[in-house]
Amino acid sequence: MPVYALNPGYxxxxxxxxxxxxxNQIVYLGWDEHRMFCAAKAFPLPPSMPFAALIENIMPEAxxxxxxxxxxNWDSAEWLLDGEPFKxxxxxxxxxxxxxxxxxxxxxxxELTGYQGAGV
Amino acid sequence: MAAKKLNIKxxxxxxxRDLDWEFSYEDxxxxxxxxxxxxxxxxxxxxxxxxxxxxxxxxxxxxAEKEKKLYAIFDAFSQNNGHLNVTDSRYVNAVKLFLTGxxxxxxxxxxxxxxxxxxxxxxxxxxxxxxxxxDELRHVQTQIHAMSHYNKFxxxxxxxxxxxxxxxxxxxxxxxxCDARSAGPFEFxxxxxxxxxxxxxxxxxxxxxxxxxxxxxxxxxxxGFSAQSDEARHMTLGLEVIKFLLEQHEDNxxxxxxxxDKWFWRGTRLLTIVAMMMDYMLPNKVMSxxxxxxxxxxxxxxxLFKDLAxxxxxxxxxxxxxxxxxxxxxxxxxxxxYTHGHAAGFHTWIPSDEELxxxxxxxxxxxxxxxxxxxxxxxxxxxxxxRFYTSGLPQLCQTCQIPMLFTEMxxxxxxxxxxxxxxxxxxxxxxxxxxxxxxxxxxxxxxSWLPVHQxxxxxxxxxxxxxxxxxxxxxxxxxxNMDIKGSPDEVRWNKWKGVA
Amino acid sequence: xxxxxxxxxxxxxSRYIVEAIEESNPDxxxxxxxxxxxxxxxxxLVIERAVVEEKMGxxxxxxxxxxxxxxxGGNVDEDDDQFVxxxxx
Ligand SMILES: [Fe+2]
Ligand SMILES: [Fe+2]
Ligand SMILES: [Zn+2]
Numbered sequence: 001m002p003v004y005a006l007n008p009g010y011x012x013x014x015x016x017x018x019x020x021x022x023x024n025q026i027v028y029l030g031w032d033e034h035r036m037f038c039a040a041k042a043f044p045l046p047p048s049m050p051f052a053a054l055i056e057n058i059m060p061e062a063x064x065x066x067x068x069x070x071x072x073n074w075d076s077a078e079w080l081l082d083g084e085p086f087k088x089x090x091x092x093x094x095x096x097x098x099x100x101x102x103x104x105x106x107x108x109x110x111e112l113t114g115y116q117g118a119g120v
Numbered sequence: 121m122a123a124k125k126l127n128i129k130x131x132x133x134x135x136x137r138d139l140d141w142e143f144s145y146e147d148x149x150x151x152x153x154x155x156x157x158x159x160x161x162x163x164x165x166x167x168x169x170x171x172x173x174x175x176x177x178x179x180x181x182x183x184a185e186k187e188k189k190l191y192a193i194f195d196a197f198s199q200n201n202g203h204l205n206v207t208d209s210r211y212v213n214a215v216k217l218f219l220t221g222x223x224x225x226x227x228x229x230x231x232x233x234x235x236x237x238x239x240x241x242x243x244x245x246x247x248x249x250x251x252x253x254x255d256e257l258r259h260v261q262t263q264i265h266a267m268s269h270y271n272k273f274x275x276x277x278x279x280x281x282x283x284x285x286x287x288x289x290x291x292x293x294x295x296x297x298c299d300a301r302s303a304g305p306f307e308f309x310x311x312x313x314x315x316x317x318x319x320x321x322x323x324x325x326x327x328x329x330x331x332x333x334x335x336x337x338x339x340x341x342x343x344g345f346s347a348q349s350d351e352a353r354h355m356t357l358g359l360e361v362i363k364f365l366l367e368q369h370e371d372n373x374x375x376x377x378x379x380x381d382k383w384f385w386r387g388t389r390l391l392t393i394v395a396m397m398m399d400y401m402l403p404n405k406v407m408s409x410x411x412x413x414x415x416x417x418x419x420x421x422x423x424l425f426k427d428l429a430x431x432x433x434x435x436x437x438x439x440x441x442x443x444x445x446x447x448x449x450x451x452x453x454x455x456x457x458y459t460h461g462h463a464a465g466f467h468t469w470i471p472s473d474e475e476l477x478x479x480x481x482x483x484x485x486x487x488x489x490x491x492x493x494x495x496x497x498x499x500x501x502x503x504x505x506x507r508f509y510t511s512g513l514p515q516l517c518q519t520c521q522i523p524m525l526f527t528e529m530x531x532x533x534x535x536x537x538x539x540x541x542x543x544x545x546x547x548x549x550x551x552x553x554x555x556x557x558x559x560x561x562x563x564x565x566x567x568s569w570l571p572v573h574q575x576x577x578x579x580x581x582x583x584x585x586x587x588x589x590x591x592x593x594x595x596x597x598x599x600x601n602m603d604i605k606g607s608p609d610e611v612r613w614n615k616w617k618g619v620a
Numbered sequence: 621x622x623x624x625x626x627x628x629x630x631x632x633x634s635r636y637i638v639e640a641i642e643e644s645n646p647d648x649x650x651x652x653x654x655x656x657x658x659x660x661x662x663x664x665l666v667i668e669r670a671v672v673e674e675k676m677g678x679x680x681x682x683x684x685x686x687x688x689x690x691x692x693g694g695n696v697d698e699d700d701d702q703f704v705x706x707x708x709x
Binding site: 012039 | 153154157158159303304307452455456459460489490493494496497508510511512513514515516523524525527533534535537539545546547548560561562563564565566567568569570572573574576577578
């Protein structure tokens with residue numbers, strides 16, 4: 001049952017349809033086992049943004065406050081896109097490599113274990 | 121000859137039976153249109169019994185007495201500048217959180233019970249809901265009165281009802297009650313009457329009130345206990361409701377179980393703010409969240425579910441996850457507020473060294489391993505003059521609307537994240553519990569008003585977060601928010617106390 | 621077996637009620653906490669009007685209990701003479 005409602009056929013309004021974001025789509029970014037940031041972060045980004053621009057412009061805004069940020073080796077980072085292993089292509093747009101509205105991009109930095117090695 | 125005094129059983133029977141009438145020429149289904157769509161089957165409303173057998177005359181009599189006692193204390197509190205007796209200016213932030221996050225729920229409870237009190241065709245249930253509705257209205261009023269005294273001396277109290285409807289973290293309690301109130305009347309009773317009142321309200325009020333008593337806050341102790349005297353009746357109503365539904369028809373059992381599973385999960389997520397209040401916001405600690413959880417949920421709730429086993433009801437789903445999370449959630453929540461201290465309507469701070477040691481002692485299995493390093497980092501940043509306020513906006517859970525701050529119980533370093541595709545759109549959840557709730561009724565939760573997405577859609581003013589805070593939330597930026605260190609609250613407090 | 625419990629505000633009236641509870645339920649446990657008194661007992665606890673009246677030295681209506689009540693756990697049954705808390709498992 002999609003909902004228990006008084007009237008049959010009741011449908012809810014989708015509050016976060018991509019059309020509501022003025023040409024952007026929401027992308028979530030999470031740095032695994034780095035709990036200095038309490039949760040993944042949300043960004044409204046143009047679907048045409050190349051992945052290289054995301055790394056260059058959005059990643060510092062998202063995670064640049066972390067003492068380990070400058071040491072990140074983006075070449076050895078391991079990625080998950082919506083839960084599936086993922087190899088980002090630097091020059092391809094988000095949309096063209098399957099990053100959709102409300103996609104979650106997670107990355108692991110195997111050589112960086114967080115502040116005091118504690119996953120922080 | 122004096123009239124024979126009725127005993128309470130007779131009085132209650134007369135109130136709840138003889139004042140009702142049969143629908144002889146109108147269709148009862150039209151009079152009570154909400155009673156069937158949830159699938160609950162009631163065969164005999166006359167089996168409903170209020171164990172307190174409270175009638176309206178006694179109700180008014182005792183409520184009036186409670187109010188008289190309460191307002192006498194409020195007067196004494198403000199005449200004696202009671203705010204100066206609290207432990208320190210940090211404590212008052214717990215009261216701000218209560219006024220913005222909890223008191224408006226009392227108002228929602230009032231609205232909810234007034235609504236369901238109209239929708240049941242059984243008169244006993246209607247009378248009980250009506251009394252509870254009046255109680256809840258009394259609770260919000262007395263809480264506002266009590267806390268209005270603090271509003272004269274501290275920042276952050278001035279726009280509590282406006283904030284409740286808009287501020288990002290207050291969408292958590294707000295949407296919890298909106299969810300319950302937009303459900304059918306029976307689900308509302310299981311959600312609020314049973315799950316919330318019977319088990320969880322103890323965890324909300326008793327620690328808050330003992331905390332207030334321990335921190336010199338007479339006003340809060342008094343309104344809290346006065347409200348609790350009604351809560352004991354609400355808890356009893358909650359238990360009666362569930363027994364009544366389970367006894368009426370065996371088909372009700374799986375429906376009730378599903379609601380228990382849902383609302384215990386929703387409730388424990390909601391109580392995360394109480395956990396953080398107890399462990400981090402009270403300068404004088406009463407007991408840890410973990411201990412409160414053990415006394416009021418594991419022990420008291422355990423007894424309750426043993427009692428309900430005879431109807432075929434089991435412990436709520438994910439009870440094992442909840443049991444593990446008691447070691448984590450208060451730390452995760454306070455870290456979230458600390459790092460978002462620029463966007464909160466109250467002050468945040470790094471725990472003192474003694475407090476860090478207290479936390480280590482209370483949480484020997486988790487605190488030093490997972491959480492102390494965070495505070496070490498925060499101290500380091502603060503010492504460099506870079507008090508850590510996180511950039512950007514967090515991802516939120518579609519169901520509970522809490523930032524996705526919870527972690528996996530088999531790897532507490534990793535945030536717990538679930539997602540689900542519904543009709544081509546992706547939705548995100550903090551847990552299996554929240555994901556299950558969505559899957560059961562996606563058409564309800566696609567409507568979640570998620571503050572972060574609303575900001576990006578341009579529905580909360582802006583363009584920057586600063587304008588959202590000051591204009592849309594009506595926070596007094598730089599005064600209500602940020603660290604307690606150097607805040608106007610702290611400066612005034614030190615002046616009153618003669619501290620340099 | 622599980623415990624039923626009741627918590628009362630710590631004040632002058634409650635003191636007599638607690639004394640009465642201890643007399644009616646000799647093996648109940650009384651726990652003093654900040655501003656409140658919690659009483660627990662395995663399975664069943666009773667408050668008898670006659671005993672409370674004797675302690676208070678005045679008439680006492682069982683429903684007056686509501687004024688000082690903070691919380692309880694167990695199934696309630698109340699009439700003119702007593703207030704009972706009980707688990708039925
Ligand atoms: Fe209430
Ligand atoms: Fe209540
Ligand atoms: Zn959630």
